[in-house]
Amino acid sequence: MKVLHQDRQAGEIKMRVETLDDLWHLYNIISIGDIIISVTFRRDEAKTDKIRAERAEKKRMVLGIKAEKVEFLETDSRLRVLGTIVEGPQDLGAHHTLILGEGDVLTVRKENWTPAVLERVRRAVEDSNKPKLLFVALENDEAVIAMARQFGIQEIAHIYAPSSGKMYEQKDGGNFYGEIVEKVKQSAEPGVPIVILGPGFAKEALLTLGKEKEPDVFKNSFIYHTGQAGMAGIQELMKTGMGAEVVQGSRAAMETSVVEKVLEEIAKDGLVSYGPADVERAADMGAVDTLLVLDTVVRQNRIEPLMARVENSRGKVIVVSERFEAGKKLESIGGVAALLRFRLPS
Known part of the structure; x- marks a missing residue:
């Protein structure tokens, strides 16, 4: 991923998709209600001759849509953003789907770029240089x-x-x-x-x-x-x-290693908490050294305060992909876990 421009006042970040991995990052960055602006193709229905059977030719244009649904299509190397048109030369209020792939440029406009989402953008840029x-x-x-x-x-x-x-x-x-x-x-x-x-x-x-x-x-x-x-x-x-x-250094290896460490600590009743309630308690006490959160939990927009508290207490936050085997294991224990600095009182 390459960040081309940032306008914090307008709440906009302009990015270029460079790899299939970037589409996955965007799937986790884009939230329902965000405005996504990109080049797309759409028919000018107003100029269609209703008597003729053929449909109007699709034209290239820049549209901004308000996201209602986001789909990551791994097999097709595409990201689909479905929503209503809020900016553009025609059809305001109509539904449209942006189909994004490698090489595409898009602008994401949010009302609030949280620290966790900005971290995801930073990670997307850094991950471009990490080994596959x-x-x-x-x-x-x-x-x-x-x-x-x-x-x-x-x-x-x-x-x-x-x-x-x-x-x-x-x-x-x-x-x-x-x-x-x-x-x-x-x-x-x-x-x-x-x-x-x-x-x-x-x-x-x-x-x-x-x-x-x-x-x-x-x-x-x-x-x-x-x-x-x-x-x-x-x-x-x-x-x-x-x-x-x-x-070493690959995302797969890192996530596998840290989730296995959590499971080891659970097996020996060690320095670990898991499940939303127990991890919240550990974070309140400043005990969290490393917080692990499944990316599906992050997309539900319920975990931001917890992540912020851990980072404010100098803890580390790792978002684990649901598509790794490690992610499936983390999901089985509630989707949230933490390695602790000290044992919590009973």
């Missing part, structure tokens, strides 16, 4: 290729060997390792490390072939042994801290 990871988790007859993004682990492909007896998603009779190498080549981005993991020796065979067929793509590759393959193997790798020199 391409995972290949495989065993002898099955492989999953996935990308660690800021919003979660995005599965890119699931490939089966013809001999596995399962539906083979690639061309019939294709070479298993060759298909994986080709898909990695299509999915890899410059500077993004490739982490190859799983049980057995399939990962070594893949890396050997990858360096032979596509040496430039596989030159920044790392191998790790895990007890499982697939998405479960990726979660195992991050949970246990294996490959820390590669995954």
Whole structure:
């Protein structure tokens, strides 16, 4: 994300979307009632010849809409903002949908930019420079290729060997390792490390072939042994801290680590509170060292005062993505948890 202009008096921030991750950040930044201004396309219905069957041609224009619903479309790499037109050359009061993707520029106007939302903007800018990871988790007859993004682990492909007896998603009779190498080549981005993991020796065979067929793509590759393959193997790798020199600094690794720390403290009745009521009590006593909040809870706009109190007492606030496995675990204990500086009195 790139911030192009800020006007605090008008309550506006102008931004350019640079990655799919930026759309996820915008999904968490935009609230119902915000005014979103961007270039879009709309038909000029007033000039439509009602006798003719064809509809008027869509024209490019700048519209501002008051957001009523926001949808993040991961598979389409799009963000949809649905609402009514409040600014523009035509159709004021009519409904319209802004469809935003990589490269688009938009202005978000809010009545109140809270510290938590401004922090999300700052994080979106910083996250552009943080490492992404391409995972290949495989065993002898099955492989999953996935990308660690800021919003979660995005599965890119699931490939089966013809001999596995399962539906083979690639061309019939294709070479298993060759298909994986080709898909990695299509999915890899410059500077993004490739982490190859799983049980057995399939990962070594893949890396050997990858360096032979596509040496430039596989030159920044790392191998790790895990007890499982697939998405479960990726979660195992991050949970246990294996490959820390590669995954360190990624959002996925950080959120996984801190949620696992919370669960460890719960298991040993340690320095932790979880659930809204207990965490509120800890924050009131200035005991919160690190506050973890699920991003769906933040979007409900009920947690801002708690986050502000923790930050005012020099605590750290981490917003955890619902799409990480760590987010699902945090949701299971109420969506809010805190690592404490000291034990609370009974």
